[in-house]
Amino acid sequence: MSTVNQAFTVKEQAMKAQKASKLLAILSTEEKNAALNTIADRLEQEYAIILTANEVDLDAGRKQNFDDAFMDRLALTKERIFEFAQGLRDVANLEDPTGIVQSDWELENGIQVEQVTVPLGVIGMIYEARPNVTVDATGLALKSGNAVVLKGGSSAIASNKAIVDIMRTALEDTRIPVEAVQFIDSTDREATKQLFTMKQHIDVLIPRGGESLINTVVENATVPVLETGVGNCHLYIDKEANVDQAINIFINAKTDRPAVCNAVETLIVHKEWLDANQDTLVKAMLEHGIHAHADEYAHSLIPGADEATEEDWANEYLSRDVAVKTVEDVLEAIEHIEIYGTKHSEAIITENDKTANTFLKLIDAAALYHNASTRFTDGGAMGFGAEIGISTQKLHARGPMGLPALTTIKYIMKGTGQTR
Amino acid sequence: MSTVNQAFTVKEQAMKAQKASKLLAILSTEEKNAALNTIADRLEQEYAIILTANEVDLDAGRKQNFDDAFMDRLALTKERIFEFAQGLRDVANLEDPTGIVQSDWELENGIQVEQVTVPLGVIGMIYEARPNVTVDATGLALKSGNAVVLKGGSSAIASNKAIVDIMRTALEDTRIPVEAVQFIDSTDREATKQLFTMKQHIDVLIPRGGESLINTVVENATVPVLETGVGNCHLYIDKEANVDQAINIFINAKTDRPAVCNAVETLIVHKEWLDANQDTLVKAMLEHGIHAHADEYAHSLIPGADEATEEDWANEYLSRDVAVKTVEDVLEAIEHIEIYGTKHSEAIITENDKTANTFLKLIDAAALYHNASTRFTDGGAMGFGAEIGISTQKLHARGPMGLPALTTIKYIMKGTGQTR
Incomplete structure (x- = not known):
């Protein structure tokens, strides 16, 4: 029947x-x-x-x-x-x-x-x-x-x-x-x-x-x-980011479920923070099987990284690959996200509330995070009970x-x- | 310059x-x-x-x-x-x-x-x-x-x-x-x-x-x-409609500004009400230069009316023309509106709250009126201060x-x- x-x-x-x-x-x-x-x-x-x-x-x-x-x-x-x-x-x-x-x-x-x-x-x-x-x-x-x-x-x-x-x-x-x-x-x-x-x-x-x-x-x-x-989500680690928080959130947002739309696809990192925490970041990436496609500056600091091409900035890998972009300040990070982001979820890790507020205020996206993983953009996680999908329109x-x-x-x- | x-x-x-x-x-x-x-x-x-x-x-x-x-x-x-x-x-x-x-x-x-x-x-x-x-x-x-x-x-x-x-x-x-x-x-x-x-x-x-x-x-x-x-708006005069209210609202909704989208284009009228108030309605239509395109039943009661065709039910005249449809009850009125309406503004005139609620509940439209003119579907009139347009989508x-x-x-x- x-x-x-x-x-x-x-x-x-x-x-x-x-x-x-x-x-x-x-x-x-x-x-x-x-x-x-x-x-x-x-x-x-x-x-x-x-x-x-x-x-x-x-x-x-x-x-x-x-x-x-x-x-x-x-x-x-x-x-x-x-x-x-x-x-x-x-x-x-x-x-x-x-x-x-x-x-x-x-x-x-x-x-x-x-x-x-x-x-x-x-x-x-x-x-x-x-x-x-x-x-x-x-x-x-x-x-x-x-x-x-x-x-x-x-x-x-x-x-x-x-x-x-x-x-x-x-x-x-x-x-x-x-x-x-x-x-x-x-x-x-x-x-x-x-x-x-x-x-x-x-x-x-x-x-x-x-x-x-x-x-x-x-x-x-x-x-x-x-x-x-489509979620081409970014995580920006500011020069004033707490190291443990930054690493934990990056690993979670990249590897918890790489195939979903709220996973991070590009790591934007302040050059000063990268200089100071290169070893910790590289070790964590190795441990979690993350493969980097890095810009010129980061490429020299991350062993085994590919050189990033223009395509990498726009790519939703949905895998353990990540693009790595280095910047001089939060405004450069925002500019990159405005060009390549898909207005889904964008995160900043910083102890400086003023820097965080600039990021939260200027970026046009559905969800903006300060010191938390992009993985929470989800009807269940946000307390909506259930979701019919995640809208990327306005x-x-x-x-x-x-x-x-x-x-x-x-x-x-x-x-x-x-x-x- | x-x-x-x-x-x-x-x-x-x-x-x-x-x-x-x-x-x-x-x-x-x-x-x-x-x-x-x-x-x-x-x-x-x-x-x-x-x-x-x-x-x-x-x-x-x-x-x-x-x-x-x-x-x-x-x-x-x-x-x-x-x-x-x-x-x-x-x-x-x-x-x-x-x-x-x-x-x-x-x-x-x-x-x-x-x-x-x-x-x-x-x-x-x-x-x-x-x-x-x-x-x-x-x-x-x-x-x-x-x-x-x-x-x-x-x-x-x-x-x-x-x-x-x-x-x-x-x-x-x-x-x-x-x-x-x-x-x-x-x-x-x-x-x-x-x-x-x-x-x-x-x-x-x-x-x-x-x-x-x-x-x-x-x-x-x-x-x-x-x-x-587009507003193909309807006014339904129920058998229990107050005569003065019904006539006033009809004349207002049809003739105040015939070229706007919240003007009434079809008058749906209960047969019993029309039988009882034929003279009053016809007199008001004559006085205000309203020309009817009427179904068979109404045609015989409104001197000078054209016979309505299928096109009339769907037509947004934007003039002093009006289609006139007669019905046996509110459900027949609702059915007609569901077929020909554009989900803009629909009104019922009745002293019976139960009949009114059936109309207000069942019809799918942006604005539903009980004993008031459809002309109020307007940002200014509704107290929004200004409007960028009237949405007919959901x-x-x-x-x-x-x-x-x-x-x-x-x-x-x-x-x-x-x-x-």
């Missing part, structure tokens, strides 16, 4: 989602939470079905010789599926972001104005190989009263389809309409492109994945996009996007016959 | 704006306000220069036989220029929307988080014939710490150029960099198109004008767009956009060596 029906066109699916979104928008918080908990239970009960489907994807992946990191993101276990379910229960426990009166006032003519949060409507989620996004995005969308149209990567299509099938079947026993969750069961790129311009039926597109996926969506979409993405939402990013507002204006 | 230099390419101008935006972003509120007041004074002192330039545009307009409404929007007087100046002083008096700590909290690990409002950066303003937008948009952009790249309509190019010239010359005596205001001195459409994709240097595009302009921007831009625009800003719509946020994270 499959509730995912391939017989419908993408447009028909988007229209079904839109229709369902109107029913979903007026459900109570309790009704939405109950539905999320029902889905969570069902995913746990049916985990074996998901694992069987996942094997199909893994087999196909092995035949295509995908690399280990890719296969690791694709592979599911019973434990991971139970984590997905727990994630849904955690989202059920978060505050409902809709129906909140953000402000209210009375016009001089007596009209009562309320600015109230409401769901966006239909969210188009376009993502790559991680099947967890299928569950996470659905949970966040439904909790915030939105329908969701899911278009996952082709390498995870069997796993995603099994997951969606279980979620939709579970919805039959809840107040949320089954059609509020749509899955584009196609590996055809044209199917994805149709989503890009369906402004009448889809309210926002959220691409999650590599730079190429995100750029394709941004360049082709007429539907508004919440851009997530409109609507910036940085980690929790439930409020999936809402908009409407003005309710109550009068007694007022005219203008 | 002209400070508007045609020798630069659009890209060079955008880069100059971006560079200036970084200096502008760190100015104090007082420095920005002083600059706005200086510009205001200078516009008043030099009003005759603007009127001379405006004559050039008016001459060209007459040769091209533009209609009266168009010429009226284009024409300037000493009084209008003094109003522009006063508008700038009013914006100077508004609260600075930047530097506001929207929330702050401490992570479990001790990191202090602040969510602070900051300017967007560079605003690209693309607009049609009204020279007042040149002043209004500049005032709102500068007050909120943003640079602005202005691309006005070719029919107002001489007026706009004269205004920008005076504003830029005035900025020389202030702390705001002259280059924070850029004017694309070209009637070449290719120049406009270059703005659409300049993501590296422009943070947001705001199109203001007709549907065709807005669609061109939305369809071609990779820079995020704040869409303003992301970032919805409805009238005041100064806060021109800001984004950044997270300032202060630690003591925290790693993850």
Whole structure:
């Protein structure tokens, strides 16, 4: 039994989602939470079905010789599926972001104005190989009263389809309409492109994945996009940096999870600090397998370093490689970040608050750190409970996007016959 | 003497704006306000220069036989220029929307988080014939710490150029960099198109004008767009509507300013109410020169009405024409609005609060009215002080956009060596 029906066109699916979104928008918080908990239970009960489907994807992946990191993101276990379910229960426990009166006032003519949060409507989620996004995005969308149209990567299509099938079947026993969750069961790129311009039926597109996926969506979409993405993050070690803090934070930001967007890609270091702490830094880099691509000054001080090219400054390595740039002062560090940064997360290590404030004030980025690791730019770590992605744009939402990013507002204006 | 230099390419101008935006972003509120007041004074002192330039545009307009409404929007007087100046002083008096700590909290690990409002950066303003937008948009952009790249309509190019010239010359005596205001001195459409994709240097595009302009921007831009625009607004007169209120509000919403986006374009009326109040409605329509395009039921009751076609339901007349649709109940009215509405402003007239709440809750639009005219969807009328446009999209800003719509946020994270 499959509730995912391939017989419908993408447009028909988007229209079904839109229709369902109107029913979903007026459900109570309790009704939405109950539905999320029902889905969570069902995913746990049916985990074996998901694992069987996942094997199909893994087999196909092995035949295509995908690399280990890719296969690791694709592979599911019973434990991971139970984590997905727990994630849904955690989202059920978060505050409902809709129906909140953000402000209210009375016009001089007596009209009562309320600015109230409401769901966006239909969210188009376009993502790559991680099947967890299928569950996470659905949970966040439904909790915030939105329908969701899911278009996952082709390498995870069997796993995603099994997951969606279980979620939709579970919805039959809840107040949320089954059609509020749509899955584009196609590996055809044209199917994805149709989503890009369906402004009448889809309210926002959220691409999650590599730079190429995100750029394709941004360049082709007429539907508004919440851009997530690339983090070419910098750590600046000032001449007045505490040595232990600087080393610890650098190692953490570079090596804790090198493949994520909040990992540091370029170390900017004050020449005086480098001169004084060369040995400590080099030892730490060696111990943690970090390979440097260094400018001329640093190159002579870091054994085994490559010479940095222009490409290194812009590169998001997503590995244990790091570009190393030396500077004379904080302004030179800021200038470098303004040229090569992607406005994601930027950190300064210094004991001098004035220097820190210059950095925090002048740099334009989603998150700016003083004496802490860039790794905290994350919905979970920042206390948002869950995140649908990390926005690297400035409109609507910036940085980690929790439930409020999936809402908009409407003005309710109550009068007694007022005219203008 | 002209400070508007045609020798630069659009890209060079955008880069100059971006560079200036970084200096502008760190100015104090007082420095920005002083600059706005200086510009205001200078516009008043030099009003005759603007009127001379405006004559050039008016001459060209007459040769091209533009209609009266168009010429009226284009024409300037000493009084209008003094109003522009006063508008700038009013914006100077508004609260600075930047530097506001929207929330702050401490992570479990001790990191202090602040969510602070900051300017967007560079605003690209693309607009049609009204020279007042040149002043209004500049005032709102500068007050909120943003640079602005202005691309006005070719029919107002001489007026706009004269205004920008005076504003830029005035900025020389202030702390705001002259280059924070850029004017694309070209009637070449290719120049406009270059703005659409300049993501590296422009943070947001705001199109203001007709549907065709807005669609061109939305369809071609990779820079995020704040869409303003079309209002196919509905007024629903319920069977339990107060007759005087219903008539007054209908006449106001239709005829106060028929050419604006918050004017009503379709009257939806409960059949029972129409049966009972046919004479009163028809008399009011006649008195105010309103011409109806009515469905079959209403057609027989409104003398002189045309028969409505499918096009009428979707038409933004911007005149004293109105489509008239009759319904059996509020749900039928809602269904009609969901199909043909543009999510701008929708009103219900009823003495029944339950019926009203169904309408207010179910309809997805920027502004929903109970017993008041749709004409209040306006930054000034709603108490926002000024507006850069009325957003008909759901992301970032919805409805009238005041100064806060021109800001984004950044997270300032202060630690003591925290790693993850």
